[in-house]
Amino acid sequence: MATAFSAPKFAAQPFTTISPTSQHKPLKIPTAASPFLGSTRKLLRLSSSSQLNLRRRSSGSVFAVSDVVKEKKPTPIPSLLITKEEGLELYEDMVLGRSFEDMCAQMYYRGKMFGFVHLYNGQEAVSTGFIKLLKQQDSVVSTYRDHVHALSKGVPARAVMSELFGKTTGCCRGQGGSMHMFSSEHNLIGGFAFIGEGIPVATGAAFTSKYKREVLKEADCDHVTLAFFGDGTCNNGQFFECLNMAALWKLPIVFVVENNLWAIGMSHLRATSDPQIYKKGPAFGMPGVHVDGMDVLKVREVAKEAIARARRGEGPTLVECETYRFRGHSLADPDELRDPTEKAHYAARDPITALKKYLIENNLSGEAELKAIDKKIDELLEDAVEFADESPLPPRSQLLENVFADPKGFGIGPDGRYRCEDPKFTQGTAHV
Amino acid sequence: MATGFHGVGAAVAALSSSPSNSFDSKKLLCSPRRSFPVRKGASFVADRSDGSVNLDLNPKARRAQQLIVNAVANKADSSPASSSSKPGHELLLFEALREGLEEEMDRDPRVCVMGEDVGHYGGSYKVTRGLAEKFGDLRVLDTPIAENSFTGMGIGAAMTGLRPVVEGMNMGFLLLAFNQISNNCGMLHYTSGGQFTIPIVIRGPGGVGRQLGAEHSQRLESYFQSIPGIQMVACSTPYNAKGLMKAAIRSENPVILFEHVLLYNLKERIPDEDYICNLEEAEMVRPGEHVTILTYSRMRYHVMQAAKTLVNKGYDPEVIDIRSLKPFDLHTIGNSVKKTHRVLIVEECMRTGGIGASLTAAITENFHDYLDTPIMCLSSQDVPTPYAGTLEEWTVVQPAQIVTAVEQLCK
Numbered sequence: 001m002a003t004a005f006s007a008p009k010f011a012a013q014p015f016t017t018i019s020p021t022s023q024h025k026p027l028k029i030p031t032a033a034s035p036f037l038g039s040t041r042k043l044l045r046l047s048s049s050s051q052l053n054l055r056r057r058s059s060g061s062v063f064a065v066s067d068v069v070k071e072k073k074p075t076p077i078p079s080l081l082i083t084k085e086e087g088l089e090l091y092e093d094m095v096l097g098r099s100f101e102d103m104c105a106q107m108y109y110r111g112k113m114f115g116f117v118h119l120y121n122g123q124e125a126v127s128t129g130f131i132k133l134l135k136q137q138d139s140v141v142s143t144y145r146d147h148v149h150a151l152s153k154g155v156p157a158r159a160v161m162s163e164l165f166g167k168t169t170g171c172c173r174g175q176g177g178s179m180h181m182f183s184s185e186h187n188l189i190g191g192f193a194f195i196g197e198g199i200p201v202a203t204g205a206a207f208t209s210k211y212k213r214e215v216l217k218e219a220d221c222d223h224v225t226l227a228f229f230g231d232g233t234c235n236n237g238q239f240f241e242c243l244n245m246a247a248l249w250k251l252p253i254v255f256v257v258e259n260n261l262w263a264i265g266m267s268h269l270r271a272t273s274d275p276q277i278y279k280k281g282p283a284f285g286m287p288g289v290h291v292d293g294m295d296v297l298k299v300r301e302v303a304k305e306a307i308a309r310a311r312r313g314e315g316p317t318l319v320e321c322e323t324y325r326f327r328g329h330s331l332a333d334p335d336e337l338r339d340p341t342e343k344a345h346y347a348a349r350d351p352i353t354a355l356k357k358y359l360i361e362n363n364l365s366g367e368a369e370l371k372a373i374d375k376k377i378d379e380l381l382e383d384a385v386e387f388a389d390e391s392p393l394p395p396r397s398q399l400l401e402n403v404f405a406d407p408k409g410f411g412i413g414p415d416g417r418y419r420c421e422d423p424k425f426t427q428g429t430a431h432v
Numbered sequence: 433m434a435t436g437f438h439g440v441g442a443a444v445a446a447l448s449s450s451p452s453n454s455f456d457s458k459k460l461l462c463s464p465r466r467s468f469p470v471r472k473g474a475s476f477v478a479d480r481s482d483g484s485v486n487l488d489l490n491p492k493a494r495r496a497q498q499l500i501v502n503a504v505a506n507k508a509d510s511s512p513a514s515s516s517s518k519p520g521h522e523l524l525l526f527e528a529l530r531e532g533l534e535e536e537m538d539r540d541p542r543v544c545v546m547g548e549d550v551g552h553y554g555g556s557y558k559v560t561r562g563l564a565e566k567f568g569d570l571r572v573l574d575t576p577i578a579e580n581s582f583t584g585m586g587i588g589a590a591m592t593g594l595r596p597v598v599e600g601m602n603m604g605f606l607l608l609a610f611n612q613i614s615n616n617c618g619m620l621h622y623t624s625g626g627q628f629t630i631p632i633v634i635r636g637p638g639g640v641g642r643q644l645g646a647e648h649s650q651r652l653e654s655y656f657q658s659i660p661g662i663q664m665v666a667c668s669t670p671y672n673a674k675g676l677m678k679a680a681i682r683s684e685n686p687v688i689l690f691e692h693v694l695l696y697n698l699k700e701r702i703p704d705e706d707y708i709c710n711l712e713e714a715e716m717v718r719p720g721e722h723v724t725i726l727t728y729s730r731m732r733y734h735v736m737q738a739a740k741t742l743v744n745k746g747y748d749p750e751v752i753d754i755r756s757l758k759p760f761d762l763h764t765i766g767n768s769v770k771k772t773h774r775v776l777i778v779e780e781c782m783r784t785g786g787i788g789a790s791l792t793a794a795i796t797e798n799f800h801d802y803l804d805t806p807i808m809c810l811s812s813q814d815v816p817t818p819y820a821g822t823l824e825e826w827t828v829v830q831p832a833q834i835v836t837a838v839e840q841l842c843k
Contacts, residue, residue, distance in 0.1 A: 173625035182624035200581040204588020241581035402626035405684035411759025414766040
């Protein structure tokens with residue numbers, strides 16, 4: 001079956017909203033007028049071609065996606081990409097993500113949560129577009145920007161908010177924090193603070209899926225793993241090592257690059273010799289796809305095919321989602337380096353606004369219904385904050401719990417008993 | 433420096449004439465009665481308290497004195513001891529590791545192996561020879577040369593239900609996997625609030641070999657010992673190699689199993705029945721009265737060689753192979769300190785920040801009152817291991833230094 005994902009086809013016909021040849025002029029030495037290598041120059045090109053896109057979408061049919069995913073054939077009636085139920089589900093999930101992050105910012109400035117908090121505003125289309133297609137047994141691995149991935153995967157807002165407040169009712173009992181969201185029930189395998197270190201873990205989860213199918217003979221095991229990471233990670237060795245291994249063993253994994261063009265203050269273009277990340281897929285023997293990450297429907301279409309491919313056992317896919325974070329890298333980031341024009345350009349492509357427009361214009365929903373969802377989410381979040389506020393802080397006895405799965409690992413004390421058998425151990429110290 | 437006393441007969445005379453030895457005459461009289469008879473050609477038979485053990489619950493099981501002149505390729509007498517109820521079978525240390533691994537893979541289909549050249553090549557030190565043919569290429573996975581990533585992959589697999597055994601072709605290569613070992617292997621059970629367990633075993637050969645050069649002669653136990661959430665064990669005999677391998681695989685905690693390049697060809701007779709060695713316990717190698725010598729891995733053999741000399745000189749050292757590098761078995765160690773009041777630590781780690789340093793601190797904190805003299809710690813020199821044979825020899829602790837140290841401690 002010819003899908004758009006076969007590598008050679010892709011190299012010839014790159015699926016991108018931006019024409020690739022026009023923007024890669026050789027980098028010039030920065031003059032006083034343009035202090036940053038190429039970034040402003042590229043943005044002007046971006047804005048012109050994506051305005052084209054917006055216009056296209058407002059007419060009701062989404063040409064760009066259909067071109068690639070299906071063969072080019074004339075469709076008599078413009079078909080919708082989603083049903084009403086699906087549309088509302090996507091809308092609610094994105095609103096939940098956005099509102100949650102806004103609430104996080106509020107709580108942070110009120111002194112309810114501390115440390116490094118990385119917010120996902122603007123990137124909701126990627127999380128919702130991909131994760132809402134997964135089953136419960138599929139796994140998701142994320143980075144430190146993981147609140148919304150957790151919410152999309154099904155972790156209750158209460159559990160995430162409590163975790164951020166450092167309460168014992170948090171999804172990780174308050175021991176993980178913002179950057180380490182885990183849920184074994186929902187198969188969210190982190191939450192990693194160092195970039196790139198989650199990708200091998202995701203590869204391992206995909207390996208288990210293949211192992212279960214082929215060695216343990218659980219024939220119906222077709223669990224897929226999604227690994228989310230950013231543009232900065234794509235210059236890291238672990239990324240390349242895992243692309244190699246995943247393609248080599250045809251692991252059921254999808255590598256999702258959330259290219260928001262900035263790694264704290266480092267522009268993607270200043271850090272990468274070839275900024276087109278999707279091209280790195282075919283180099284390792286897997287398809288590389290570029291998609292507009294501000295459009296949840298486009299992301300969803302690409303995700304459908306990538307996940308199906310993995311489920312069928314055909315191997316990994318590299319999906320580059322062009323997206324943008326509306327806020328700084330973290331709540332501690334003053335965000336002074338990014339050009340206001342760039343920010344305005346992407347703010348105009350807000351994925352929630354876009355989906356709302358699509359739903360209304362295609363008569364899938366109305367203002368009232370969507371407002372009701374907004375209100376529902378607001379109430380949910382109020383409840384989550386209240387729950388987190390009222391939850392207890394972890395007691396001293398929790399400090400030494402969960403260091404070892406088997407607490408015999410603390411060793412044998414001078415009296416001959418295992419230290420963990422001493423009831424006073426949790427009040428004492430852990431060192432020998 | 434007493435380098436020449438190896439003969440049995442010269443013991444008493446040599447002792448009394450040595451100027452530096454102001455040995456307590458009472459102890460001198462006592463020692464021949466209590467010291468172990470030095471039998472030539474003793475076989476390696478470990479007495480068990482009963483015939484069918486699954487756990488090595490008696491670390492103080494007495495062992496016959498072992499005559500090991502060097503740590504490599506020892507040919508022992510294969511005459512079975514009359515006290516052993518089952519005949520057992522003889523094998524080399526790397527075969528013992530393989531046997532343990534194979535038995536666990538037979539027992540639990542979730543156990544798998546990952547590493548460079550573990551599959552078709554059979555392992556650089558032949559620990560996994562034959563396993564790929566038996567279990568398949570996915571269960572004994574030949575990985576590309578990407579330590580950080582395949583260790584991380586092992587961790588991800590462990591979190592999602594498998595029990596991987598990751599082999600570092602040389603422990604030094606695991607420096608490349610330090611990110612994954614420290615951040616993920618050690619931490620994720622804790623940061624996930626206990627939701628995910630990581631029952632992974634990371635193993636490989638380390639230590640100073642025969643002129644392998646600095647990078648292939650590293651002792652990583654000191655680098656890893658600070659990582660919270662992991663356990664570290666070091667094997668030294670075929671018996672404990674198999675036992676520790678099996679225990680590590682069955683443990684729910686992440687375990688790093690340190691093997692030594694020069695010990696792979698040690699031969700020993702081990703029991704036929706299923707057994708494991710407790711991960712947290714130390715092993716009593718030779719009970720004694722005068723001084724506690726704590727050691728692990730290859731240095732055990734240097735200590736035992738020095739012990740021969742010491743016994744001939746009238747000393748009665750108690751030798752303990754600590755085996756569990758993290759956590760320390762304070763019970764066995766403490767009981768010994770309470771008995772002898774003198775401690776010598778002999779290790780192959782570097783002096784700075786090594787296992788010996790931690791052990792010194794732990795003993796001082798816990799058993800300070802029982803010590804008659806400050807703890808002495810013999811470690812390798814703080815140098816990158818040189819290639820030249822003579823320099824390499826001076827880098828690690830030699831038996832003669834151990835003898836001198838004991839003499840000094842017992843003054």
